[in-house]
Amino acid sequence: MLRPFDDKKPIFLQIKDRIEDQIVNDQLKEQDQVPSTTQLVNFYKINHVTVAKGMNLLVDAGIIYKKRGVGMFVADGAKEKLVEQRKEAFVDEYVVPMLQEAEKLGITERELTAFMKKVKGCDQ
Known part of the structure; x- marks a missing residue:
């Protein structure tokens, strides 16, 4: 079931948190491909810029990384970093x-x- 967004926190941060949760809960493992920005836009029915902002926070933190022309993937050590x-x-x-x-x-x-x-x- 689709969990609604909380009005008390920016949506881009909630997108970031949801992906982090998937990593911590082993739904996404190291080197797994993360859903694309377009997939997340279509799934959540939200603005592309909002999703991209959340994803870029994860890239900047070294939790996920981009493979040009392929997509985004969970970085090595991402779960341990998030748990810490x-x-x-x-x-x-x-x-x-x-x-x-x-x-x-x-x-x-x-x-x-x-x-x-x-x-x-x-x-x-």
């Missing part, structure tokens, strides 16, 4: 704020670990 970037973002966006709030509330490391195990469904 996402881990760093996870720490900044979730772990740091969580630890700051835990400190305000006097929650110990042991309590945090217990909370995570409980939420995950593996009681101590």
Whole structure:
């Protein structure tokens, strides 16, 4: 099913994120051909420039590369690079704020670990 675009984030960034998700989830592997800009335009029914802008961000980041006259492909090491970037973002966006709030509330490391195990469904 086609996932709608979020109004809170530019569409070109959402295109980039969707391709990154496919790489991280092993739907696209190293050296696999990425859908063409035209295919994405037709699939999502959006402007060519919007798709190209998202794709160019991936090229600039070394996640995909262009083969002239052939298409775009997933670069070697793309998944590892994306996973590392996402881990760093996870720490900044979730772990740091969580630890700051835990400190305000006097929650110990042991309590945090217990909370995570409980939420995950593996009681101590």
